[in-house]
Amino acid sequence: MTTSTGALREATGTPLGEPVLEVRGLRMRYGSTDVLRGLDFSARRGEVVAVLGPNGAGKTTTIEILEGFRMRSAGDVRVLGVDPAVGGERWRARLGVVLQSWRDHSKWRVRELLHHLGTYYAGYSTPERRRPWPVDDLIEVVGLAGQAQQRVGRLSGGQRRRLDVAIGIVGRPELLFLDEPTVGFDPSARRDFHDLVHRLTDVDETTVVLTTHDLDEAEKLADRIVILAGGRIIADGSADELSRRIARESEIRWTRDGNRYVHSAADATRFVRDLFRQYGDGIGDLEVRRAGLEETYMTLVRDFEAGRSASAVSAFEEAL
Amino acid sequence: MSSIGTAARTGFARGGIELRQTFSNVTDLWTYLFPAVLLVGTVFFMRNATVPGTDISLGARTLPSTFGMGIAFAGLMTVATLLVTDREDGTLLRAKATPNGMSGYLVGKIVLVGGMTACSFLLQLVPGLFLVDGLSVDAGGWLTLLWLVPLGFVATMPLGAVIGSVIDSARNLGLIMLPLIGLVAISGIFYPISAMPGWLQGVAQGFPVYWLGLGMRSVFLPDASTAAELGHSWRQLETAGVLGLWAVAGLILAPAVLRRMARRESGSAVAARREKAMQRPVG
Numbered sequence: 001m002t003t004s005t006g007a008l009r010e011a012t013g014t015p016l017g018e019p020v021l022e023v024r025g026l027r028m029r030y031g032s033t034d035v036l037r038g039l040d041f042s043a044r045r046g047e048v049v050a051v052l053g054p055n056g057a058g059k060t061t062t063i064e065i066l067e068g069f070r071m072r073s074a075g076d077v078r079v080l081g082v083d084p085a086v087g088g089e090r091w092r093a094r095l096g097v098v099l100q101s102w103r104d105h106s107k108w109r110v111r112e113l114l115h116h117l118g119t120y121y122a123g124y125s126t127p128e129r130r131r132p133w134p135v136d137d138l139i140e141v142v143g144l145a146g147q148a149q150q151r152v153g154r155l156s157g158g159q160r161r162r163l164d165v166a167i168g169i170v171g172r173p174e175l176l177f178l179d180e181p182t183v184g185f186d187p188s189a190r191r192d193f194h195d196l197v198h199r200l201t202d203v204d205e206t207t208v209v210l211t212t213h214d215l216d217e218a219e220k221l222a223d224r225i226v227i228l229a230g231g232r233i234i235a236d237g238s239a240d241e242l243s244r245r246i247a248r249e250s251e252i253r254w255t256r257d258g259n260r261y262v263h264s265a266a267d268a269t270r271f272v273r274d275l276f277r278q279y280g281d282g283i284g285d286l287e288v289r290r291a292g293l294e295e296t297y298m299t300l301v302r303d304f305e306a307g308r309s310a311s312a313v314s315a316f317e318e319a320l
Numbered sequence: 321m322s323s324i325g326t327a328a329r330t331g332f333a334r335g336g337i338e339l340r341q342t343f344s345n346v347t348d349l350w351t352y353l354f355p356a357v358l359l360v361g362t363v364f365f366m367r368n369a370t371v372p373g374t375d376i377s378l379g380a381r382t383l384p385s386t387f388g389m390g391i392a393f394a395g396l397m398t399v400a401t402l403l404v405t406d407r408e409d410g411t412l413l414r415a416k417a418t419p420n421g422m423s424g425y426l427v428g429k430i431v432l433v434g435g436m437t438a439c440s441f442l443l444q445l446v447p448g449l450f451l452v453d454g455l456s457v458d459a460g461g462w463l464t465l466l467w468l469v470p471l472g473f474v475a476t477m478p479l480g481a482v483i484g485s486v487i488d489s490a491r492n493l494g495l496i497m498l499p500l501i502g503l504v505a506i507s508g509i510f511y512p513i514s515a516m517p518g519w520l521q522g523v524a525q526g527f528p529v530y531w532l533g534l535g536m537r538s539v540f541l542p543d544a545s546t547a548a549e550l551g552h553s554w555r556q557l558e559t560a561g562v563l564g565l566w567a568v569a570g571l572i573l574a575p576a577v578l579r580r581m582a583r584r585e586s587g588s589a590v591a592a593r594r595e596k597a598m599q600r601p602v603g
Contacts, residue, residue, distance in 0.1 A: 060587065060588050061588075063587075064586045064587060064588065067417070067586075069413075069416070069585065069586040069587070070586055071583075089419040089420050090419070092417075092418070092419040093419035095417075097417040099410060099413060099414060099417065099587055099590075100410075100587060100590070100591060103409045103410075104406070104409040104410040104411040104414060105411060105414075106409075107338075107341040107344075107345065108337070108341070112337065116330070116333060116334060116337065117414075117418060119326065119329075119330045119333070120326065120327070120330055120418045120419050120420055120421060120424060121418075121419065122326060123326045123419075124419060167414065171418075171419070179587055
């Protein structure tokens with residue numbers, strides 16, 4: 001027994017330091033309501049983790065606990081090796097938080113505000129991470145060069161969100177939290193934002209934890225997706241792993257003799273093989289689509305909710 | 321630690337920038353000018369009246385009293401208002417998300433409110449000097465200003481911060497505006513306190529407004545004017561004593577209340593407030 005564990009440890013190699021984020025048995029209870037019922041997950045350096053889930057699933061509560069803005073009821077949480085409940089200013093300087101803004105700092109000019117907020121980080125600069133981000137570079141990176149001297153209150157919704165992102169990363173964080181980052185973005189601003197996140201993770205090895213309702217965005221950005229429902233994690237893995245696990249039927253489209261055909265099959269490969277065996281060169285315009293993250297997500301949440309009502313029914317029957 | 325020095329420096333910078341911003345928009349300029357116009361007008365109409373039973377000009381008596389009132393208003397009302405609106409719009413949450421951001425925020429607010437008060441003070445003093453005779457500041461007066469103004473702020477700002485932490489919506493700020501105006505009315509700012517019934521005089525002397533008004537009169541008026549004061553004296557020891565007690569009370573109370581308020585700030589708290597404010601009927 002001991003030898004096999006030893007061999008396993010040797011095979012996986014020595015761990016590369018602590019994970020950036022580690023959550024064990026996280027619980028949150030408001031009064032008599034359990035909002036989080038024992039979450040376990042972690043994130044490695046440079047990883048992008050998307051937290052998905054229906055409204056009221058506990059996404060925001062989870063993020064706020066990790067940010068140190070909310071006290072948890074139970075469980076072990078380590079963010080950059082520190083318990084966020086007691087994280088000091090030095091810890092705070094290593095984090096970035098992109099907040100949903102409203103109308104704060106409306107009298108400030110964009111460059112003035114970013115420069116000012118950057119000065120708080122100057123004392124926490126390290127040789128590996130020069131803090132803060134030079135303000136003009138930062139403005140360029142988030143695409144606000146044309147608005148540098150504009151008042152914050154006069155920015156459009158999308159520009160304002162880009163400023164929020166700039167404020168979140170001005171201290172060159174090791175870990176960045178994004179709560180619904182692209183709400184109100186047009187498609188091109190969204191694409192720019194995705195490029196920016198990739199740049200952060202590639203160049204700076206920033207770990208990113210984001211919540212979103214946009215499944216397409218999660219699929220594009222995230223290395224790992226954590227799906228929360230009813231205060232529990234019901235799935236954790238890459239978009240690909242999740243859709244494989246659900247093993248939904250794929251959709252197959254083709255044409256033959258000028259007619260269009262559509263068919264759903266659990267084993268698409270086998271179906272296509274049979275199709276060609278039968279008709280050979282008569283098949284044209286072949287398309288096979290595996291269920292995307294959206295279908296996977298819907299199935300997972302639906303199954304979870306069905307399961308929950310089923311367990312409620314059984315509990316009810318037991319009570320009788 | 322150097323980070324605390326950074327926070328203090330950033331806080332000063334922050335206060336300076338925000339103070340400059342108050343000169344570049346109509347709303348803020350109006351809040352400087354409106355009280356000044358109102359006050360100078362009041363003093364103008366009082367210029368020939370005297371305090372009953374004396375030959376002390378009522379205008380000359382009122383002007384310094386209102387400087388005292390100005391400190392109390394700035395320390396209590398302006399601080400509370402800034403805190404409530406900054407909490408509502410998420411400014412405070414941003415400060416919380418920034419290392420040493422809260423310290424920087426508080427230093428910035430103190431600089432801002434101090435600066436705004438000084439500007440209002442000049443806007444009222446300069447035209448006032450042309451309208452009323454008998455205002456002068458001697459060496460003792462300057463010395464009094466040196467301890468009275470900081471003490472006045474320390475006696476009121478922490479309390480203003482406590483009020484701003486307890487009140488959760490800009491709409492409820494009126495709840496403290498009314499009692500404050502009532503307090504000004506009984507504190508001998510616009511009319512000598514000796515005209516009030518004894519029990520009201522007692523109430524007024526428990527609060528900082530009366531003492532700030534008295535202290536400012538002691539700075540600008542000749543000593544003969546004590547004839548219109550309680551006890552025929554500037555009672556500087558008592559002034560320092562009462563203001564000192566309020567300062568101690570505020571400084572004991574404020575950190576805990578502020579910390580509790582800050583601890584509760586989160587994205588969802590700001591979102592909930594935004595939701596509520598959006599539903600608020602316009603006007």
